[in-house]
Ligand code: AMP
Ligand code: MN
């Protein structure tokens with residue numbers, strides 16, 4: 001019998017190019033040190049970290065997949081769609097991502113005004129002090145400031161009291177449509193994945209419509225095991241993958257050594273009957 005080839009895949013994480021705290025090369029090093037053998041960097045709405053990530057992964061002999069996590073507005077709420085194995089130089093994808101990044105600066109200024117009105121001092125400047133890529137200011141940067149200054153004890157409290165969709169500091173955004181995001185990914189030769197489906201506040205009927213529409217558009221996969229799911233949701237979304245015939249993806253959603261439930265590469269195995277999203281990418 002042939003030896004089974006064990007793949008340790010981590011296909012969702014962030015660098016300083018978006019709201020992570022480690023440079024792309026350092027995320028690569030940490031993934032490799034933690035035993036990852038197939039790795040994707042998936043920064044929010046930007047591919048600029050991919051060349052450095054790829055070069056470092058190659059230097060370490062670690063399998064690399066170019067990725068991105070795209071912000072989408074669907075039925076009035078934000079959904080994240082991960083694109084994996086994309087051509088990171090594809091003009092349609094690169095320009096599409098640029099177009100959805102454009103509103104972030106103005107939104108951040110408005111977020112700062114709203115937080116000021118809630119008694120948080122100097123939040124816009126404070127958030128900026130955490131921003132490493134001026135094109136990508138996010139709620140995570142505000143969250144770091146709110147925790148640093150003692151307004152909140154941790155991220156869950158920040159998003160509950162200040163920055164979550166139902167909180168007064170939340171500034172709604174019109175991101176891309178689901179159709180645009182999936183099309184950009186497919187045109188760039190990639191595979192579209194619904195990120196952390198367990199995080200969205202949809203009704204069961206809306207979830208059904210989201211999965212159906214995503215599949216009709218050519219979306220093929222969902223995340224089953226992710227640091228953004230509670231462990232009981234692994235089996236729940238494994239069942240969704242079986243029901244809809246989706247490929248299954250997994251990733252830590254790592255942003256920082258101090259902020260996440262799961263570190264890079266520290267993922268439980270996916271149920272063995274699921275087809276992994278990487279099943280036809282592996283070149284040995
Ligand atoms: P943005 O793209 O600016 O809306 O920021 C979204 C980011 O905020 C996500 O990618 C997460 O990193 C972070 N985030 C959102 N909701 C939460 C939450 N409930 N707890 C911790 N982090 C969150
Ligand atoms: Mn993030």
Ligand code: MN
Pocket residue numbers: 069080195196
């Ligand atoms: Mn996400």
Ligand code: MN
Pocket residue numbers: 012013014069253
């Ligand atoms: Mn993410």
